[in-house]
Amino acid sequence: MLEIDGVSINYGPVSAVRDVSLKVEQGEIVALLGPNGAGKTSLLSAAMGLRPLAAGSIRFKGEDMRRLDTESRVRRGLTLTPEGRKVFANLTVLENLDLGAATRARGADFHADIEMCFELFPILAERRHQTGGSLSGGEQQMLAIARSLMSRPSLLMLDEPSLGLAPRIVGQIFRLIRDLRQRDLTILLVEQNAHEVLRFADRAYVLSTGECRYSGPAARLQEAGALMQAYIGELVA
Amino acid sequence: MNTIAFAERTRGGRPFLDARLAGNLRGALWLALIAAAIGLFVMAFGSPFIVRLTATAFINLIAVVGLQIFMGNSNVVNIGHAGFMALGAYFTAIFATPVMIKATMIPNAPFGLAGVEVGALYAFLISVGLTSLIGLLSGLVLVRLAGIAATILTISILVIVQGVLVTWTDLFRGAQAFFGIPKVVGLGLIVAAAAAVLVVARLFKGSRAGVQLRASATDPLAAEAMGVDVKRLRLVAWVLGSAVVGCAGALYALYAGTINARAFYFHTAFLTLAMSIVGGMRSVTGAMVGVALLTVLLELIRIVEGGITVFGIAFPEMLGLSGLMLGVIIVGVMCFRSDGFMGGHEIEEVVTALRRRLVARKREA
Amino acid sequence: MDYLIEQALNGFSIGAQYSLLALGLAIVFSVMGLVNFAHGEFIGVAGYAMFAMAAMGMTDPLLLVVFAMATVTLVALVLERIAFRPVRNAPSTTGLLTAFGVGIILQNLFLLMVSPRPKAVPELSALNQTVDVWGHNFTILQFLEVGVTTVAIAGLVWFLKGTRIGLAMRAAALDFTTVRLMGMRANRVIATAFAISGLLASIAAIFFIARRGAIDPFMGLLPVLKAFVACVLGGFGSLPGAVVGGLLLGFVEVMLIVLLPDKLAGLRDASVFLIVGAILVFRPQGILGRRVELGDKTA
Ligand SMILES: Nc1ncnc2c1ncn2[C@@H]1O[C@H](COP(=O)(O)OP(=O)(O)O)[C@@H](O)[C@H]1O
Ligand SMILES: [Mg+2]
Numbered sequence: 002m003l004e005i006d007g008v009s010i011n012y013g014p015v016s017a018v019r020d021v022s023l024k025v026e027q028g029e030i031v032a033l034l035g036p037n038g039a040g041k042t043s044l045l046s047a048a049m050g051l052r053p054l055a056a057g058s059i060r061f062k063g064e065d066m067r068r069l070d071t072e073s074r075v076r077r078g079l080t081l082t083p084e085g086r087k088v089f090a091n092l093t094v095l096e097n098l099d100l101g102a103a104t105r106a107r108g109a110d111f112h113a114d115i116e117m118c119f120e121l122f123p124i125l126a127e128r129r130h131q132t133g134g135s136l137s138g139g140e141q142q143m144l145a146i147a148r149s150l151m152s153r154p155s156l157l158m159l160d161e162p163s164l165g166l167a168p169r170i171v172g173q174i175f176r177l178i179r180d181l182r183q184r185d186l187t188i189l190l191v192e193q194n195a196h197e198v199l200r201f202a203d204r205a206y207v208l209s210t211g212e213c214r215y216s217g218p219a220a221r222l223q224e225a226g227a228l229m230q231a232y233i234g235e236l237v238a
Numbered sequence: 239m240n241t242i243a244f245a246e247r248t249r250g251g252r253p254f255l256d257a258r259l260a261g262n263l264r265g266a267l268w269l270a271l272i273a274a275a276i277g278l279f280v281m282a283f284g285s286p287f288i289v290r291l292t293a294t295a296f297i298n299l300i301a302v303v304g305l306q307i308f309m310g311n312s313n314v315v316n317i318g319h320a321g322f323m324a325l326g327a328y329f330t331a332i333f334a335t336p337v338m339i340k341a342t343m344i345p346n347a348p349f350g351l352a353g354v355e356v357g358a359l360y361a362f363l364i365s366v367g368l369t370s371l372i373g374l375l376s377g378l379v380l381v382r383l384a385g386i387a388a389t390i391l392t393i394s395i396l397v398i399v400q401g402v403l404v405t406w407t408d409l410f411r412g413a414q415a416f417f418g419i420p421k422v423v424g425l426g427l428i429v430a431a432a433a434a435v436l437v438v439a440r441l442f443k444g445s446r447a448g449v450q451l452r453a454s455a456t457d458p459l460a461a462e463a464m465g466v467d468v469k470r471l472r473l474v475a476w477v478l479g480s481a482v483v484g485c486a487g488a489l490y491a492l493y494a495g496t497i498n499a500r501a502f503y504f505h506t507a508f509l510t511l512a513m514s515i516v517g518g519m520r521s522v523t524g525a526m527v528g529v530a531l532l533t534v535l536l537e538l539i540r541i542v543e544g545g546i547t548v549f550g551i552a553f554p555e556m557l558g559l560s561g562l563m564l565g566v567i568i569v570g571v572m573c574f575r576s577d578g579f580m581g582g583h584e585i586e587e588v589v590t591a592l593r594r595r596l597v598a599r600k601r602e603a
Numbered sequence: 604m605d606y607l608i609e610q611a612l613n614g615f616s617i618g619a620q621y622s623l624l625a626l627g628l629a630i631v632f633s634v635m636g637l638v639n640f641a642h643g644e645f646i647g648v649a650g651y652a653m654f655a656m657a658a659m660g661m662t663d664p665l666l667l668v669v670f671a672m673a674t675v676t677l678v679a680l681v682l683e684r685i686a687f688r689p690v691r692n693a694p695s696t697t698g699l700l701t702a703f704g705v706g707i708i709l710q711n712l713f714l715l716m717v718s719p720r721p722k723a724v725p726e727l728s729a730l731n732q733t734v735d736v737w738g739h740n741f742t743i744l745q746f747l748e749v750g751v752t753t754v755a756i757a758g759l760v761w762f763l764k765g766t767r768i769g770l771a772m773r774a775a776a777l778d779f780t781t782v783r784l785m786g787m788r789a790n791r792v793i794a795t796a797f798a799i800s801g802l803l804a805s806i807a808a809i810f811f812i813a814r815r816g817a818i819d820p821f822m823g824l825l826p827v828l829k830a831f832v833a834c835v836l837g838g839f840g841s842l843p844g845a846v847v848g849g850l851l852l853g854f855v856e857v858m859l860i861v862l863l864p865d866k867l868a869g870l871r872d873a874s875v876f877l878i879v880g881a882i883l884v885f886r887p888q889g890i891l892g893r894r895v896e897l898g899d900k901t902a
Contacts (some may be wrong), residue, residue, distance in 0.1 A: 401873025
């Protein structure tokens with residue numbers, strides 16, 4: 002579904018990602034792991050067209066993404082829930098969801114989708130008229146995910162959804178991500194929280210200082226835990 | 239960040255500081271020499287018209303350098319400088335104009351100023367001093383503000399000064415011209431003053447205060463975190479800039495002999511601001527380049543503006559053409575080279591780069 | 604008492620114009636961080652558009668008004684496209700200076716194509732007729748100013764709360780990148796902001812021209828400075844702040860007209876700016892604004 006091939010990304014003279022390739026197949030949950038500053042966020046931003054590629058190509062559903070702007074990518078079913086949630090703090094929960102569906106008209110299925118989001122996250126229904134800024138961290142993350150779902154994506158990319166959340170909430174979020182698979186959704190999950198994620202991901206990639214260090218089944222990464230521990234060591238734990 | 243590290247390093251390393259000072263002095267000297275050369279050339283060969291044009295250009299240069307001292311280092315757009323020019327001119331006029339003329343012009347001047355008359359030099363010094371004092375008072379308010387709020391305050395200063403000038407008729411003659419100021423300043427003195435001011439601006443830019451101020455303009459939080467007192471530095475630049483701009487006004491009064499409040503309003507503010515932008519407001523050399531470019535260009539356009547005949551075709555009068563070009567140049571510079579002609583560089587850097595290229599080419603040959 | 608009521612409406616109607624101008628400035632600023640110094644020239648564009656139409660024999664006031672509004676909105680869009688888009692991601696100083704250049708261009712175009720001297724635009728002068736309401740003397744224009752401005756602000760609120768693009772504009776004030784992530788085109792959001800700012804300015808311009816009955820190339824300068832003042836008073840970039848700041852400014856002006864004798868008329872503008880200076884000393888963030896520190900991203 003998503004094929005990232007030999008991608009490099011630069012910030013001015015600084016190289017953030019070098020020659021990284023990554024593939025996500027229909028129906029998979031793929032984990033993209035790696036320590037802080039590894040280049041994970043940069044890679045997702047490039048996939049959405051927010052950062053230019055210095056080299057390589059990105060294909061989605063077989064189509065070359067390089068010439069499409071962010072809007073067109075969203076329309077084709079690619080969505081990113083950004084790092085740090087980035088809910089619109091001055092907009093209400095409903096307005097946040099509304100904007101999440103920016104590429105679609107406000108038809109009947111739009112209202113159905115809002116109801117679907119509220120079913121998935123009952124707490125958001127309660128808070129629907131509150132501003133995004135007034136929500137707790139966990140609620141904001143739920144809103145961010147719900148907002149992404151409003152564009153009816155086929156591939157959902159989540160950038161560190163567990164960042165700064167209490168362990169109980171993290172478990173809740175991860176359970177939800179697993180449930181999303183049942184909704185015909187393919188997921189690319191960026192995390193530093195490797196242990197939890199490897200339990201339910203199909204495959205995993207490990208990025209470190211801009212280079213790909215592992216790609217393969219998630220289970221093997223778990224088995225080879227000791228080996229990986231030595232490699233990423235305390236950075237991941 | 240780089241510049242902050244730079245500013246930090248300059249605290250300790252003595253030898254480095256001297257090398258830097260030498261570089262700044264060299265650059266300043268270059269500018270002063272070029273100014274002097276142009277001045278001498280015009281004095282020797284220029285027609286009265288060219289001399290007048292050059293004198294005005296150099297007065298503008300002093301104002302633009304004053305503008306650069308604050309704007310170029312603190313990165314806050316300043317539109318109020320024309321007000322300080324007005325203050326410099328009017329204070330000089332009030333103190334230097336002979337009592338006899340004042341008796342008919344401003345007989346009811348307050349504080350017995352109608353009966354005061356000092357030599358032109360003292361009048362100049364008093365006026366620059368008073369202008370700096372007003373700069374200090376306004377600066378205390380200004381440095382508390384950031385970005386656009388600070389710019390609005392500079393506009394406020396311009397409007398307030400203008401309002402006071404045209405309303406306080408007993409002292410400033412209101413909307414009427416203030417004349418009879420002794421015309422003791424010629425092109426030579428103006429050029430000398432411009433050269434001095436160029437040196438001052440270069441030395442300030444290169445001083446620790448200047449370097450820290452520019453660093454704080456790019457990254458204020460980091461600068462504050464490193465213990466740089468941004469407000470104090472901005473105040474220093476503002477007062478120094480005001481003094482230099484006031485100096486431009488004072489010289490203008492002593493050169494022209496007649497001044498008018500309307501001449502120190504938005505038009506002057508915008509013209510000098512444009513000169514600063516076109517040359518590159520972060521560079522002192524840019525001030526000189528901007529003044530030179532726009533003076534020549536606008537003068538050429540003015541010929542066309544008045545209606546000319548080319549190859550037998552008579553073009554009509556086109557008032558507004560020079561203004562239009564001015565605007566187009568500003569927008570063009572902003573879109574394609576937002577750092578202006580000099581791109582923030584100074585003359586000695588350009589000279590060094592040229593020399594290096596020349597040497598390289600020689601070696602190739 | 605009568606006098607007080609009349610002056611109050613006067614303050615409201617003058618303040619309404621400033622509010623409209625300030626709102627346009629604030630919208631563009633909040634969405635893209637541009638301080639549009641050329642905003643005042645929209646008044647000139649409206650004025651000269653009406654003048655040109657009238658010169659061609661079209662003197663129906665309603666037609667002129669519609670034409671002026673359409674022209675200003677179009678000019679706003681064109682300026683965004685050719686002058687402001689290239690500097691969209693540049694530092695705010697670059698944007699401010701670009702706008703300043705655009706203002707100079709427009710002023711001199713009026714000057715070059717029409718005349719440096721003021722021209723009469725008398726078609727809307729009928730609005731200055733006084734009407735008698737419960738023994739008070741008001742002009743039709745004053746009612747229109749207050750009424751139309753209220754409707755325009757209500758419309759704006761509806762737009763910002765009710766439409767997708769309006770939501771996007773509000774969201775973009777804090778985080779444009781994420782707005783783009785939602786699949787909202789940046790160009791569309793910014794162009795809409797400009798169109799709205801032009802539309803609001805054209806309404807203010809029509810009132811302004813109806814009051815003066817004449818136009819000149821530099822007529823936009825003072826109003827835009829006042830609109831800046833209104834924005835600063837209310838906290839730059841805040842939309843409610845722009846409205847409140849504009850109204851406040853209207854009242855202050857009316858007060859100054861009443862208080863200052865004609866001999867000191869030259870000090871009216873100076874006093875307005877003096878008051879601004881004083882307010883900024885005590886509340887650098889404006890009356891409604893949040894605190895902006897040196898080096899904050901806004902302004
Ligand atoms: N806006 C930026 N400007 C300059 N460098 C950046 C920027 N964003 C990220 N980087 C650099 O790119 C590298 C990768 O960052 P990022 O993609 O955020 O990593 P991750 O998401 O894995 O933590 C880091 O070294 C970081 O310093
Ligand atoms: Mg990241």
